[in-house]
Amino acid sequence: MATIKRYPWISHFLGSPTGYVVHLQKGTVRHQGVGQAFWFRPASSVLSEVPVDDQELPILFHAITNDHQDVSVQANVTYRFNDPVSVASRLDFALQPSGTATMAGREQVATIIGQLCQSHAIDQIATTTLAQALQRGVSELRNLLTGALQTDSRLISTGIEILGVQVLAVRPESDVERALQTPVREQLQADADKAVYERRAVAVERERTISENEMASKIELAARREHLVAQEGANARRQAEEVAAAGLIQATAEAERQGISATAEAHQLKLVGEAAAAREAATMAVYKDMDQATLLALAFREAAASLPNINNLTITPDLLSGVLAGLMPNTPADQAGLPTLGK
Template identity: 30%
Template sequence: MTVAYSKQPHNILNYGYFYRRANPVNHLFMFGINHIKFDSMTYAIHFKNGRIAKEGRGLSFYYFGPNSSIVAIPMGSNDLPFIFNETTHDYQTVSIQGQITYKAGNPKQLAEVLDFTVDSRGVYKKNDLEKLHQRIVNEAQTATATFVQSLGLKDAMRAAKAIEVNIVEGLAASRAVGLLGIEVLGVNILAVKATPEMGRALETETREKLQQEADQAVFERRNFAVEQERKIRESELNTEIAVEEKNKQIAEKKIEGEMQRAASTRQLREMQVQADIAVEEQRKQLIEQNAENQRREADTRGYVLETTLRPYKDMDWKLLVALSNNPDPKFNIALAFRELAENAAKIGTLNISPDLLDSLVSDAPDQPRPQNPQNRR
């Protein structure tokens, strides 16, 4: 275990066995009388014949060497570097390096425990300052041991702050530190290291882990790129689906519009047909009514005619012809021919001239007819 310490320099004027003055001043020789001076950061205690003659900070006084003893306690803060080894829970050795900052809180109590006596030159007669440092480091190591032994190697190497807290709490609770009369100002853990072999193994493991993390990062980056590509493609497909859905809706709307137009056209045609049917029905009624009217009119005319002709029903037609008093000669000739036909059995030969026939059948009796010398029977 290595402990570093520093000696506190003191501004001491040592006259030895004579009194002298600097510069060209007369030197006064005084046997056994010394003068000593301390700075403001040193607490001095002058023991004379075993009793405290004077004490305080920054004293400057003469003293008689044979019956005097001077104790000098440095009051300034001091940095105590340390380094020690501990074993972790997984039986690995770690090296803990740091420093403890302290000061003498109760110099008289510290002077009672350790010897800080200086000679006439201001040099410590004993190296009790190293003892003080060693005791502080031992207490710090004791406070750290239990905590470090509960951790694994990797956890211990990452527990610098926790080790600081344990050392501060351990020193504050330590009875030995309390008896020394010192005040711990702070603890700093500078490094927690494994052995070189284990360090190289951890470096290899960490390197492999970092390589794996790098490979994983590359994989995740590629996977992210693939995922982004998939999302882009999915977005494009969703867009196409949305467009097709819109086209489908448009087509459905068109079909619906055509169906509505067809329905409207059908309704119009049905209305037209219904109107035509109604018109035809009215025409039918009109025709039936006209037919009925004509039938009634014909019945009426027939009745009138029948009633008119009823008196002539039983009369001879010849009488009726005579009563008609028709002045047309053709009519009379026709009656004559009828009489001839009725009495044809009594007639032997009948000659009719062509002129007579022409006059009977022709509407224009004045037109000449061709002569036919043959008689017709």
């Protein structure tokens, strides 16, 4: 940005590195160039400053397609002033007394370039449908506008050089754009739903596999439990059979032992009986030759051994005489010296 210092009847100009200044005094160029510094009289001087750096111009306009659809075109044009003297002579880039440039020159350039872009773009879009404009309109308009602006005679004669044109977007109206986006959104939603369903199917398949594995494990455990129960039953049956066999052997041995014991006891009883019989026989043989009185006395002796205790015994004369008579049958009682009972 240039600076102007004002003094009485004279001023001093100090230019900028990106501004091309043209100093006219009474219609004659006195100073021109970048970064100039000079004194001038404000009453007889006219100063113009043209920017020599690259300029960016955003452009937005509407066009109608072949199928009567409105589309908006957003573009950006990069340009510069390659002939500042011609630009200063044809466009208004005059400096104000404070040193700031007016915006009239930039507005004129924006109008010229914008109208050129819009006219060429409208002609091109009018020959295409909405689908074609949206599909290849960006590249086609970029090539078309670049070639048309770079070869435009008015821009060349004015000293404006087009460096490049970028078409950023070709978009339909919002309602149409949403309608065009609906099939894609539906397709994307369908793909998302398909992915969800596939994920669920995979999850269900995995759950089924897990359930089958769990069921197989339960079946295997049940089979093993059944085998264990059968084995335990077989072991218990074998143990019972072993216990029964052992009991049978023990009972058989006990029966044989008791049989042997009974046989021995019977044999012993037989021997004892035979001995007792022999003794009785011998006794009876001894008793055979004894008289009646002796046998009676022995019988009383044997009987006395088994009789209970007798505290009082009453002997009558008849009983005593009968016993004594039995003991001495051949001897009268008076001869034997016994008293006669009853006399």
